[in-house]
Amino acid sequence: MNSFKPLRVGEAPLIKWSLITLAVFLGLLLLLLPLVSIFQQAFVGGWERYIGHLTQPDSLHAIGLTLMVAALTVPINLVFGIMLAWSVTRFEYPGRKLLITLIDIPFAVSPVVAGLLYLLLYGNSGWLGEWLYEHDLQIMFAWPGILLVTIFVTCPFVARELIPLMQQQGASEEEAAVILGASWWQLFRRVTLPNIKWALIYGVILTNARAVGEFGAVAVVSGNIRGETNTLPLHVQLLYEDYQAEAAFASASLLALIALVTLMLKAVVEWRQQRSLSANDNKEQSQL
Amino acid sequence: MIFNNGRLRHKRVLPGFTISLGVSLLFVSLILLLPTTGLIMQTSSMSLSEYWGVITDPRVLASYRVTILSALAASLFNCFFGLLLAWVLVRYEFPGKRILDALVDLPFALPTAVAGITLATLYAENGQIGSVLAELGIKVAYTPLGIVVAMIFTSIPFVVRTVQPVLEELSHDEEEAGMTLGASDRAVFWRIILPSLWPALMVGTALSFTRSLGEFGAVIFIAGNMPYISEITSLMIFVRLQEFDFAGASAIASVVLMTSLLLLLLINLWQARYLRRIHGR
Numbered sequence: 420m421n422s423f424k425p426l427r428v429g430e431a432p433l434i435k436w437s438l439i440t441l442a443v444f445l446g447l448l449l450l451l452l453p454l455v456s457i458f459q460q461a462f463v464g465g466w467e468r469y470i471g472h473l474t475q476p477d478s479l480h481a482i483g484l485t486l487m488v489a490a491l492t493v494p495i496n497l498v499f500g501i502m503l504a505w506s507v508t509r510f511e512y513p514g515r516k517l518l519i520t521l522i523d524i525p526f527a528v529s530p531v532v533a534g535l536l537y538l539l540l541y542g543n544s545g546w547l548g549e550w551l552y553e554h555d556l557q558i559m560f561a562w563p564g565i566l567l568v569t570i571f572v573t574c575p576f577v578a579r580e581l582i583p584l585m586q587q588q589g590a591s592e593e594e595a596a597v598i599l600g601a602s603w604w605q606l607f608r609r610v611t612l613p614n615i616k617w618a619l620i621y622g623v624i625l626t627n628a629r630a631v632g633e634f635g636a637v638a639v640v641s642g643n644i645r646g647e648t649n650t651l652p653l654h655v656q657l658l659y660e661d662y663q664a665e666a667a668f669a670s671a672s673l674l675a676l677i678a679l680v681t682l683m684l685k686a687v688v689e690w691r692q693q694r695s696l697s698a699n700d701n702k703e704q705s706q707l
Numbered sequence: 708m709i710f711n712n713g714r715l716r717h718k719r720v721l722p723g724f725t726i727s728l729g730v731s732l733l734f735v736s737l738i739l740l741l742p743t744t745g746l747i748m749q750t751s752s753m754s755l756s757e758y759w760g761v762i763t764d765p766r767v768l769a770s771y772r773v774t775i776l777s778a779l780a781a782s783l784f785n786c787f788f789g790l791l792l793a794w795v796l797v798r799y800e801f802p803g804k805r806i807l808d809a810l811v812d813l814p815f816a817l818p819t820a821v822a823g824i825t826l827a828t829l830y831a832e833n834g835q836i837g838s839v840l841a842e843l844g845i846k847v848a849y850t851p852l853g854i855v856v857a858m859i860f861t862s863i864p865f866v867v868r869t870v871q872p873v874l875e876e877l878s879h880d881e882e883e884a885g886m887t888l889g890a891s892d893r894a895v896f897w898r899i900i901l902p903s904l905w906p907a908l909m910v911g912t913a914l915s916f917t918r919s920l921g922e923f924g925a926v927i928f929i930a931g932n933m934p935y936i937s938e939i940t941s942l943m944i945f946v947r948l949q950e951f952d953f954a955g956a957s958a959i960a961s962v963v964l965m966t967s968l969l970l971l972l973l974i975n976l977w978q979a980r981y982l983r984r985i986h987g988r
Contacts, residue, residue, distance in 0.1 A: 426886035427798070427879065428895050435799055442795040443807060445788060448836070449860060450810045453825045454817075456835065460828060499734045506727035520975060521735055527971040529921030531941040532960045535948065539745030544953060546748065571738050594720045603722040625815070632818025634924035635941065639948065652820040652924070659824045659928065671821040678816035682809050685816075 457675045460668035472669035480646050481654035482673070484562065488650065489630040492569045496626050500577025501619075505611075508585040509593070519582065522575045530572060534639025537568050560642030565650060568636040573629045577622035584618045617692040621685060628681040632674055746964070749957040761958040769935040770943045773851060777939070778919035781858035786912040788859075789866025790904070796867070797874045811868070814861050819924025826857055827929040849931030854939065857926045858919035865918060866911035873907040906981035910974060917970045921963070 429435060462469055472478065503522065507515050525533065541558040542548045551558060558564045596610045612619075634652040641648040649657065651670055658667035750758065761767070795801075796808050814822065830837040830847040837848055847853050877900070885895040923941040930937045938946075940963055947956035 426883040428882060428886070428892045428900060429794070429798060431892065434892065438791065439795055439799055439801050442791050443801075443803065446792070446807050446810060449788075449863065450813050452835065453822065453829060453860070454810075454813060456829055457821065457825050460825075499730065502727040502730040503734070505723060506731050509721050510724050510728070512728070518731065518735065520971075521739060523971060523975075524739055524968070527917055527921070527967040529923060529941050529944075529963055529967065531923050531944050532921070532964050532967075535944060535956055535960050536742035536746055538948070539749050539953065539957060540742045541745075542953075545745045547745075567738075571742070574734070574738060590721060597720050597722065606722070628816045632821070634818060634820040639945070652818050655820050655824060656928075664824075664828070667824055671818075671824060674818045674821050678813065678818070678821075681816040682812055685812060686805070686809050 454675065454679075457668060458672055460664065461672035463665055463668075468665070469669050469672075472666040473673070475666075477646050477649065478654060478666075478670055481649045481651045481670070484565075484649065485631055485651040488562070488566050488569050489627055491566055492573055492630040493623055493626050495570055496574050496577055497619075497623060499574060500581060500622060503578045504581035504585050504615075508582060509590050522578055525572050525575055530633065530635030531639060533571055534568050534636035537564060537571070537636075537640055541567075559640055560644065560648060562648065564640040565637050565648065568640050569630050569633055572633050572636050573626045576625040576629065577619065580618045580622035580625070581615055584615060588614055617688050617695070621688045624681050624684050624688070628678060631677055746957055746961060749954060750961050753954055753958065757954075758958050761955045762962050766934050766938070767940070767943055767959060770938050770940045773854065773937060774920060774940045777851060777854040777858055778916050780855045781862060781919045782912050782916035784855075784859050785862055785866050785915045786908060789863065789911060789915070790870060790908060792863075792867045793870040793874055797871060811864055814863050819861060819922070820928070822860055823857065823925040823928035826860060826925065827853070830856060830929060848929050849933075849937070851930075851937050853929035853931065854926050854937060857929050858922055861922050861925045862915035862918045865915040866908065869907045869911035869914065870904055873904055877903055906977075910978055910981075913970070913974050913977075917967060917974070920970075921967060 429438065473482075503518070507519055538559055539545050540547050541551065541564060543552050543559075548559065558567070592614070593606060593610050596606050601609070632652055633650075634656070637650055638653060638656070641650065641653055643649060643653060643657065645657070651674060655667050655670045655674070658664075658670065753761075792807075792811060796804065796811075827848055828834050830840070830853060832838065832841045832846070832848070834848070840847055845852070847856055881899050882895055885899055890898075921941065923939070923945075926939055927942055930939065930942075932938050932942060940959065944956050944959050944963070947953075947959065
């Protein structure tokens with residue numbers, strides 16, 4: 420019997436259960452409690468008041484603007500992510516490594532600095548901004564500015580998910596398809612896409628979550644015009660600083676809901692990915 | 708030459724080289740590189756002494772100190788907490804494990820402004836956690852400690868998600884050999900397991916530190932934002948902008964930008980080195 424006992428560190432019940440207890444306790448305190456308290460604060464005054472807060476014209480406008488920005492950001496970064504991942508994993512050229520490093524910049528840069536970069540370029544004192552001003556094009560303190568900084572902040576997500584996966588998978592299946600006469604669309608649709616599907620979905624989920632919730636960068640370029648350039652996170656800030664905590668948490672609960680859906684989708688995607696991986700393993704084993 | 712030619716042709720079997728590289732370069736130039744020109748032009752219009760004066764202004768210096776110390780404290784906490792979470796999630800089975808695993812990503816998914824107002828409410832003196840701490844004489848909200856709490860929250864996932872895969876793939880041979888030969892749990896952990904986890908733990912902690920340095924949304928609601936005491940550097944940039952002092956904002960931003968790019972470069976180099984060590988075995 421003794422030889423079947425796993426010889427691992429930390430298997431003694433006392434150590435094991437005290438570590439689990441500590442981790443779960445801290446997890447509840449630092450992660451779950453904040454999540455629960457968002458909804459608690461939002462529903463302090465009951466359902467009717469909650470709905471009332473959300474159907475204020477300013478709230479509705481903020482929701483609409485946020486959804487519009489996300490709906491534009493996601494497809495743009497999706498196309499860019501696929502293009503970048505394709506070019507750096509399927510071809511060799513000088514500067515390839517540099518390109519991979521460059522797209523990490525938005526992860527490292529403080530969002531306030533990101534917003535400032537755009538403000539300096541497109542604002543009235545920037546060199547491009549002056550020209551835009553003369554041609555009556557308003558980018559800063561209007562929705563195009565919000566869209567641009569959101570694209571900046573979220574551009575690494577899809578590419579970051581795809582690059583390691585496509586590197587690992589290699590190009591042999593795709594090369595075989597081309598040699599067998601596949602057109603580029605057939606190649607993408609039938610060979611590449613099925614292989615990268617789950618990573619792509621996960622990248623989109625992350626892009627969307629961040630696009631909806633970006634605060635620092637958007638705060639710099641939005642100008643906080645109520646009912647015009649207020650996104651949902653800015654609306655939350657405005658209400659909170661106006662001592663309307665309940666209304667702020669009502670709007671915040673929508674964003675928290677999106678976060679919850681993101682976490683659930685992530686769990687589903689991981690589960691599907693694991694299943695398709697183990698299905699492949701089984702297939703290979705039965706062929707042997 | 709012939710070999711080279713063959714290789715080149717081989718690489719270009721796949722379609723889309725020009726368009727994928729073209730789109731990537733255009734996008735990177737327009738979205739990532741072009742905006743930096745504004746910052747470069749703005750700061751280069753300042754004289755060196757002006758620039759130096761702005762970035763070493765006492766209030767700005769105090770903000771560097773607050774930001775760096777808070778980020779250090781937060782990433783140190785997350786180094787331990789992240790290792791604990793990763794260990795428990797990989798090694799043990801217990802009820803609620805999958806929920807805890809999913810919750811780890813919450814700080815990535817939850818918008819920072821939402822995290823900010825929630826933490827400020829929870830840790831305020833009449834809040835659920837704050838009232839308990841107040842009885843112990845600890846004030847969190849509207850003090851530098853609040854900044855640390857906010858930074859801890861937003862950077863929890865980094866250490867867990869870098870250590871977890873390494874811990875999963877760790878071979879058990881050496882560990883079992885050590886245990887069979889009668890070494891204590893503690894000795895095997897310190898001598899065998901921790902040295903293999905060390906590089907990933909360092910990268911995770913460094914990422915958590917970098918993220919904490921730049922954190923804005925979650926911090927400003929809980930910090931109280933008192934000049935010299937609880938004002939972070941990102942907020943200093945924001946304050947200068949609201950004073951329409953674009954040059955001042957740019958100068959401080961250039962310091963922040965260069966620091967974070969340097970950190971990013973160091974983390975990448977370190978990561979490349981330890982990846983080579985693992986694959987080179």
